[in-house]
Amino acid sequence: MNRLVDLVDAASITQMVLRALGLVCGGTALALAAGTGAWGWQWPFTLVGAGFLVWATARPDAEAGLGLCCCVVLNATAGHPTLTTAAVIGIALLAAHLLWSACAMTPAHGSPGPRLLGLMALVGAGLTAASVLVDLVIVALPRVGAGAGLMVLAVAVISLTVVAIVLLADRTQMPWQGRREG
Amino acid sequence: MRPTPAFVRALGGAVFIGIWAIVTRRVDLVLIGVPLALCAGLALARGPRVASPSLSTSSTRIHEGQGVELAVRSGTRSVTSIAWPATPGASFVPQGAALADVTAPDRGVTITAEMNRWGHYRLGPAVYLVTDILGAYRSTGLLGGVDVSVVPLVEASAAQARLRHPIGVTGQHTSTARGDGSALADVRPFQAGDRLRRINWRVSNRTRALHTNATFTDRDTDVWLVLDTLAELRGVDVGLDEGTSSLDLTVRAATSLARHYLTAGDRVGVHDLGSTVGALRLASGPRQFTALSELFAQASASDRLRTSVRRIRHVRSGSLVFCCSPLLNDKVIDEVGRLVGLGAQVVVVDTMPPELGSLAELPRRRQRDELGFWRQAWAIRRAERDAVLDTVAQLGVPVVAWRGPESLGVLLTSMSLADRAPRARRRA
Numbered sequence: 001m002n003r004l005v006d007l008v009d010a011a012s013i014t015q016m017v018l019r020a021l022g023l024v025c026g027g028t029a030l031a032l033a034a035g036t037g038a039w040g041w042q043w044p045f046t047l048v049g050a051g052f053l054v055w056a057t058a059r060p061d062a063e064a065g066l067g068l069c070c071c072v073v074l075n076a077t078a079g080h081p082t083l084t085t086a087a088v089i090g091i092a093l094l095a096a097h098l099l100w101s102a103c104a105m106t107p108a109h110g111s112p113g114p115r116l117l118g119l120m121a122l123v124g125a126g127l128t129a130a131s132v133l134v135d136l137v138i139v140a141l142p143r144v145g146a147g148a149g150l151m152v153l154a155v156a157v158i159s160l161t162v163v164a165i166v167l168l169a170d171r172t173q174m175p176w177q178g179r180r181e182g
Numbered sequence: 183m184r185p186t187p188a189f190v191r192a193l194g195g196a197v198f199i200g201i202w203a204i205v206t207r208r209v210d211l212v213l214i215g216v217p218l219a220l221c222a223g224l225a226l227a228r229g230p231r232v233a234s235p236s237l238s239t240s241s242t243r244i245h246e247g248q249g250v251e252l253a254v255r256s257g258t259r260s261v262t263s264i265a266w267p268a269t270p271g272a273s274f275v276p277q278g279a280a281l282a283d284v285t286a287p288d289r290g291v292t293i294t295a296e297m298n299r300w301g302h303y304r305l306g307p308a309v310y311l312v313t314d315i316l317g318a319y320r321s322t323g324l325l326g327g328v329d330v331s332v333v334p335l336v337e338a339s340a341a342q343a344r345l346r347h348p349i350g351v352t353g354q355h356t357s358t359a360r361g362d363g364s365a366l367a368d369v370r371p372f373q374a375g376d377r378l379r380r381i382n383w384r385v386s387n388r389t390r391a392l393h394t395n396a397t398f399t400d401r402d403t404d405v406w407l408v409l410d411t412l413a414e415l416r417g418v419d420v421g422l423d424e425g426t427s428s429l430d431l432t433v434r435a436a437t438s439l440a441r442h443y444l445t446a447g448d449r450v451g452v453h454d455l456g457s458t459v460g461a462l463r464l465a466s467g468p469r470q471f472t473a474l475s476e477l478f479a480q481a482s483a484s485d486r487l488r489t490s491v492r493r494i495r496h497v498r499s500g501s502l503v504f505c506c507s508p509l510l511n512d513k514v515i516d517e518v519g520r521l522v523g524l525g526a527q528v529v530v531v532d533t534m535p536p537e538l539g540s541l542a543e544l545p546r547r548r549q550r551d552e553l554g555f556w557r558q559a560w561a562i563r564r565a566e567r568d569a570v571l572d573t574v575a576q577l578g579v580p581v582v583a584w585r586g587p588e589s590l591g592v593l594l595t596s597m598s599l600a601d602r603a604p605r606a607r608r609r610a
Contacts, residue, residue, distance in 0.1 A: 012278065063187045069195035069218065073202055073211060086210035093195070094217035101188040101317035107265040107309075110280025113291065116261055119284055119315060127224075131217040138212060 014111035015103060019057050022099035026053045026068055029092035033072045036079030045075045056096075060103035069093060087135045091128055098124050183230045189318035192222040225318035232312045233257030235264075235285070237325045243479065246300055246335045249275070252328065255290035256312055262291050264325070266308045271299040284315075300334035300433050302482045331479035334437045368396040403502050404451070404464055405443045406526070407436045410507030410514050410533070411456035412488045417537040431533035432506040433459070433478050435584040439504050439531075442590060444471050448502075452477065455507075455514060456488040493517060499525030506584070508534035509567060515574070522577060529597055530574060532583040539564030 030053060034046045049071030055064035072089060081089065102120050106112045112120075199215030233256050240251035254264050263282030266274060275294040283291045295305055306327030313320040369385050372392035385393040415428040440450050444466060451464035452474060459481045462474055491513040497503065503526045507514050521528050539560035571581050580596035582589060 012280075061187055063190050063194070065187075065191045066194045066198075069191070070198055073199050073214060076211060076214060077202065077206055077208065081210050083210055083213060086213040087216075090214040090217045093214065094221060097188065097192060097195075097218065097221065100191075101186075104186065104188060105261050105311070105313050105317055106263055106282040107278075107280035107311075109278040110263065110265060110282060111276065113281060113283030115284040116282055119261075123315060127217060127220055130220050134216050134220065135213050138209065138216070142209075 012109055012111045015106060015108060018099050018103045018106075018112075019060060022060065022096045022103065023053065023057045025092045025096035025099060026056065026065070029072050029089045029096065030068065030075070032085055032089050032092070033075035033079065033081065036076065036081040036085065041078040042075050045071045045078070049075065056100060060100035065097060065100055068096075083135075083139055087132070090135075091131060094127060094131065095124065098127075183232055183319055183321050186313065186317055186320050188316075189222070189225055192218050192225065192318075196222045221316065225314070225316045228314060228316070228318070230319040231258050231314055232260050232319055232321045234321065234323070235262055235310050235312055235325065237308070237328070238290075239328050239330075242329060243331045243333065244297060245333050247296070247298060248332075249294045249296040250305075250328070250330055251292050251294050252305065252308075253290040253292045254285065254308075254310060254325065255287055256285045257287060259284065259286045259315070261285070261313045261315060261317070263311045263313075264291050264293065264308050265310075266293060266295070266306060269295070269303060269305055271301070272297050272303060272305065282311075285312075295330070297330065297332040299430060300332050300478050300481070302480050303330045303332065304328075305330060331476070333475045333479045334433045336437050336441050365398045366395055367398045369393050370396050402446070402448045402466075403500065404498055405439070405448050406464075406494065406497060406501055406503045407439060407450065407452045408494065408503055408505040408507075408517070408521075409433075409436055409452065409454045409456070409459055410505070410509075410511070411454055411458035412491070412511055412514070413456075413508075415508055415510075415535060415538055417535055425537070426535060428508045428533045428535055429458070431535065431584045432531075433481075434586075435506045435531045435533060435589070436504075437474070437478065438587065438590055440471060440474050443502075444468070450474070453492070453494050455491050455493075455517065457492055458488070491517060494521065497521060497524050497526050501526045503528045504531055505529070506531040506533050508532065509570060509574070509581075510534070510563070515570060518574065518579060519577070522579060527597075528579045529593065530571075530579055530581040531589075531593065532571070532581055534564070534567070534583075536583070536585070 027050075030046060030049045034042050034049075049068050052064050052067035052071060056062065056068060072093060076086065076089065098120060102112060102116070105116070196215050196219035199211060200219065203209075203211035203215060235254045235256045238253050238255070240253075242250070244250060252266070254262055256262050261282060262285040264280065266279035268279070272295045275296065279293055279295075281291050281293055285291055295303075297303060304327050307324040308327075309322070310325050311320055311322045369382050370393065372381065372386075372394050376394045380394040382393045382395050409432050411429060411432065413428070417425055436452065440452075443450050447466060449464040449466045450462075450470055452459070452462035454461050460477050462470075462477055465473070491511070494517070503521050505514070505518055505521070505528060507518075507530065509515060509518075509530065509532065518528055518530060539557075539562075541561055544557050544561060575581055580593075580599070582593040582596050584593075
């Protein structure tokens with residue numbers, strides 16, 4: 001409780017907004033996972049996950065979010081989410097993860113600059129698009145009769161392509177690449 | 183350079199979900215873990231690419247009210263967050279002096295520190311945190327502090343006052359001695375050796391005898407700025423960094439007076455009664471003003487109350503002495519009397535903050551004051567001091583409250599009036 005009171009006193013408005021959005025995204029993932037099965041099996045994981053969620057909101061620069069991921073997956077295991085729901089849960093977890101990362105990058109009483117917010121949005125959008133692409137491949141390949149080996153190979157190729165594109169795009173902005181003056 | 187909890191979270195989450203999905207043979211669990219796995223994979227592929235940041239400042243010597251830009255850049259494109267510690271007298275933009283943004287060798291995180299008060303400031307050391315774009319690796323540390331000198335504002339005036347006894351040979355002050363000058367002293371009959379251009383033709387025509395204009399000589403003088411820095415006084419309900427203190431008024435008045443008399447070609451020196459600012463020998467010219475500005479820019483006011491007074495040892499008779507003081511210390515009042523006794527033309531510049539002890543600040547009847555009886559106490563102290571000021575004025579020492587640049591004109595006028603005013607006779 002003291003930690004939360006300190007947080008309200010010290011954190012800037014932007015920090016509070018980022019943390020609130022993280023809380024919403026993490027809560028969405030937890031709620032979606034909890035709503036797919038019998039409540040009798042899921043309530044312990046939901047309660048523990050909610051605890052981790054509050055902890056992660058108060059201390060974004062901590063590994064508390066890992067506990068939330070575990071609770072969400074255990075909840076989903078107890079239930080039977082559709083593939084679309086599962087993909088949405090994964091993206092919600094990613095959003096919460098990125099928001100907590102942005103909070104951890106910023107001093108508690110400071111705020112992230114507009115360039116940082118823009119870049120974080122870009123990274124989030126890129127990762128979401130790549131995730132959707134990979135999800136589609138994972139869902140589509142078994143339906144066209146591909147075996148497990150081919151599926152793993154396709155996912156690996158797509159993942160490596162995404163990583164390579166991001167790395168190449170980033171490398172062009174490295175200082176030693178030599179930006180031509182004039 | 184070390185992995186962040188965010189990286190542990192993404193990698194740990196992806197590994198746990200992946201293993202759990204294989205164990206349970208569930209495709210939906212794989213979909214939950216894909217975004218985190220991509221994030222962790224990207225961070226692993228990029229590796230730690232964080233360089234130590236460097237600090238640069240726009241200037242280390244500014245005037246009151248100006249700001250210093252503190253820019254932090256990093257060698258590679260990364261996210262840098264910086265937090266400066268609070269510094270008394272400095273205000274930061276953005277507030278809180280903390281900011282995080284994308285930095286590169288040609289682009290940095292810039293925080294502006296605005297100094298509202300003269301003196302020497304030590305900003306920092308600042309805490310920095312550099313992370314890569316995904317927040318997977320980071321490096322933290324301290325950035326060395328920055329020394330900033332703030333020169334007090336100069337309030338110039340073109341007013342001029344006549345000195346009682348200028349002691350130099352040449353200059354701009356009209357003396358009482360006759361000789362070459364510009365101020366008319368008398369019209370007298372022509373004598374052998376008088377310059378022809380001094381002949382007053384109108385009077386000569388009227389009187390049918392040659393008459394010439396006699397003038398007073400123009401001379402310079404020694405100007406001493408005596409600063410009372412024994413204590414720093416502020417309004418009762420004014421915070422440490424707010425408002426104008428007696429020391430601020432003292433320094434601003436001294437700077438304006440120095441500028442005025444150095445421009446007129448006089449020799450100006452500084453004597454500090456409280457050893458807070460420091461002393462400066464008599465000298466003239468723009469170089470002396472630079473030295474004086476440097477003296478004030480390097481000073482750092484402290485809340486330490488000083489009790490011993492450093493007396494002026496040598497003052498030539500006829501020197502002009504400006505004593506900038508709130509006149510609350512008996513030793514300072516004694517020093518003013520001693521200077522008058524030594525033959526100096528003394529002017530007291532009252533640097534007591536106007537809001538301190540003001541009757542207008544007193545709480546109304548039945549109105550509860552959170553500060554207790556401090557306001558009433560200071561009102562009584564100001565009333566006592568006013569009686570002392572009257573006594574000082576009766577000795578022929580003008581007392582002028584410093585309220586900004588317009589005070590210089592009032593002060594110079596008071597000097598001229600005080601010369602002609604009746605004064606109390608000094609008894610042995």
